[in-house]
Amino acid sequence: MNAEQIRLVRETWKLILPMRAxxxxxxxxxxxxxxPRLRPLFKSDLERQGEKLIAMxxxxxxxxxxxxxxxxxxKDLGQRHVRYGASENDYGTVAVSLLWTLEQSLGAAFTVDAxxxxxxxxxxxxxxxxxx
Numbered sequence: 001m002n003a004e005q006i007r008l009v010r011e012t013w014k015l016i017l018p019m020r021a022x023x024x025x026x027x028x029x030x031x032x033x034x035x036p037r038l039r040p041l042f043k044s045d046l047e048r049q050g051e052k053l054i055a056m057x058x059x060x061x062x063x064x065x066x067x068x069x070x071x072x073x074x075k076d077l078g079q080r081h082v083r084y085g086a087s088e089n090d091y092g093t094v095a096v097s098l099l100w101t102l103e104q105s106l107g108a109a110f111t112v113d114a115x116x117x118x119x120x121x122x123x124x125x126x127x128x129x130x131x132x
Contacts, residue, residue: 001124005117006064012106012114013061017054023105024050031097038090060125067128091126098122 001009016023028046032039042049102118103110 001064001117001120003065004113005120008111008114008117009061009064009121012102012109012118013058015106015109016102017058019105020054021047021050023101024053026104027053027097027101030100031093034097035090035093038093060121064121064124067124095119095122095126 025046028042028050099115099118099122103115106114
């Protein structure tokens with residue numbers, strides 16, 4: 001990711017944080033609408049799961065320009081997702097859900113450039129999750 005993309009992700013993320021609970025709820029609602037078979041993979045209550053999602057995204061957003069620090073934590077997360085039963089195809093569904101949620105939550109602030117930056121950020125995060 002380049003510096004401008006990282007700036008856009010961080011700028012839009014700051015707008016998301018005050019509405020984090022609603023954003024997490026919207027994300028999971030869309031995720032399970034798109035792929036209902038994923039619902040049983042989430043054993044804890046969704047409010048707690050939403051807190052974990054936001055915390056993970058927050059750490060990822062803060063660490064985008066420090067992949068050497070972020071990488072090990074994301075690799076561990078990727079290994080846990082495999083144990084939970086997540087498949088390679090599920091990451092595409094998560095991407096669609098995430099981008100849709102950002103668009104719904106940010107409105108006009110989710111510009112074409114912001115969408116591109118978040119798409120790149122998500123691809124970077126997933127690549128780190130699958131690193132060997």
